[in-house]
Amino acid sequence: DAGVIQSPRHEVTEMGQEVTLRCKPISGHNSLFWYRQTMMRGLELLIYFNNNVPIDDSGMPEDRFSAKMPNASFSTLKIQPSEPRDSAVYFCASSQHGGAQHFGDGTRLSIL
């Protein structure tokens, strides 16, 4: 079975540019999560969706970050404009209600 699929695997871009990260959850999972991981702050929940509806976005750092889930099989996390402090690994995860989360391979983002 296909797991959570994220793209791109790596992204290097200059500050000020728009960055779009993509995620395809596991089929049948109704919750989707976006996380950011850095050495300093560990794994932080940014936002999560249940049945394509954003439930909790309290972890989204600021207005530069936005996330959408137009349907059950696709979500995006967008950063505009990007800044060097956004450099991190961004993970997408999905789960069935109340179940354990399954993570994608992550996107390693570097903002120069």
Added chain:
Amino acid sequence: RKEVEQDPGPFNVPEGATVAFNCTYSNSASQSFFWYRQDCRKEPKLLMSVYSSGNEDGRFTAQLNRASQYISLLIRDSKLSDSATYLCVVNWGPKTSYDKVIFGPGTSLSVIP
């Protein structure tokens, strides 16, 4: 008090040793508990769920103490391949936000030949 706390380690143990990790959580309404492992530069992967009565999976044993709000993970007969960071994960309720979980900061384990 932080939401989920773990001893960061690192724990350096010889092969074959038994090692135990503890994790405390602050939300008494939490209902689901998990242990994940994360290898360097990889994604977190589910190791095991933690059930109220405690549960075992091979060399791994998980325990839950609701009264004291902590969970534990015991690894017996450590292998080199057990070297990783172990993350304690607690769901955060309330029911309207049931799927939200909090990851602990992780405990680093190095198993030494």
